[in-house]
Amino acid sequence: KLFFTDYGNAAKVERCDMDGMNRTWIVDSKIEQPTALALDLINKYVYWLDIYLESVEVVDYQGRRRQTITKGRQIRHLCGLAVFENYLYSVNSDNPSVLRINRYNGTDVQALARPDNAKEIRVYQKRPQAAVRSDACEADPHGMPGGCSHICLLSSSYKARTCRCRTGFILGSDGRSCK
Numbered sequence: 001k002l003f004f005t006d007y008g009n010a011a012k013v014e015r016c017d018m019d020g021m022n023r024t025w026i027v028d029s030k031i032e033q034p035t036a037l038a039l040d041l042i043n044k045y046v047y048w049l050d051i052y053l054e055s056v057e058v059v060d061y062q063g064r065r066r067q068t069i070t071k072g073r074q075i076r077h078l079c080g081l082a083v084f085e086n087y088l089y090s091v092n093s094d095n096p097s098v099l100r101i102n103r104y105n106g107t108d109v110q111a112l113a114r115p116d117n118a119k120e121i122r123v124y125q126k127r128p129q130a131a132v133r134s135d136a137c138e139a140d141p142h143g144m145p146g147g148c149s150h151i152c153l154l155s156s157s158y159k160a161r162t163c164r165c166r167t168g169f170i171l172g173s174d175g176r177s178c179k
Contacts, residue, residue, distance in 0.1 A: 001016070002015065002018055002020075003037055005036075005037050005048060006034075007034055011028075011031045011032050011033060011050075012025050012026075012027060012028040012031060013025070013027040013028075013031070013034055013046060013059070017155050017156050018153050018155065021156070025063070026059060026061070026062065027046075027048075027063055032050055032052035033053070034050050035048075035079065036078070036079060036081035036090070040083050044061045046058065046060070048081070049075060049078050049090065050075075051078065054072055054076050055068050055069075056070050056078075056081075056088065056090075056101065069103055070101060070107070074099075074109075077092050077093050077095070078092055078093070078099070079093050080119060080121040080122075082122055084125065086102060086104060087100045088102075089112075089121050095111075096114055098111070098112045098113040098114075135161075136155070136158065136159055146163065147163075147176050148161070148176050149178045150164065151163065151166065163176050163178075165178035
């Protein structure tokens with residue numbers, strides 16, 4: 001799945017399949033300006049910053065069990081969001097620092113480092129999600145990903161795929177080759 005925020009005409013947090021299909025709103029109320037998103041891949045939670053409402057909130061992948069982690073003026077200056085173990089990490093652009101926020105007790109907030117001009121934060125860990133033995137976009141015997149001549153996108157599961165073409169090409173009637 002692909003998760004993303006939008007604060008155009010109607011602010012929301014959404015998800016869709018990697019090929020763009022099955023687009024679903026998971027948060028569309030009591031939300032104004034969601035600017036950063038982080039996923040807990042193990043427990044299947046979505047965290048986001050709302051800089052207008054000055055809050056960090058969480059829901060499960062279906063948009064249920066919504067909770068506010070923390071609120072306050074310091075949120076309006078946060079950018080970027082990452083989750084690792086018991087903490088959320090964000091960058092404070094007003095007073096440049098990396099903040100660590102306990103995701104179970106939002107009152108435990110600590111400044112950890114003072115980077116220059118940081119606007120985003122990522123946590124890299126050895127194994128962020130379970131490995132899949134094979135997927136629909138693996139190379140076929142001819143070296144084509146998922147049998148697609150240009151681009152293979154996972155669809156509704158790791159066993160399903162959609163072929164797409166690079167700019168200037170159209171997908172053939174076979175649903176795999178580009179012309």
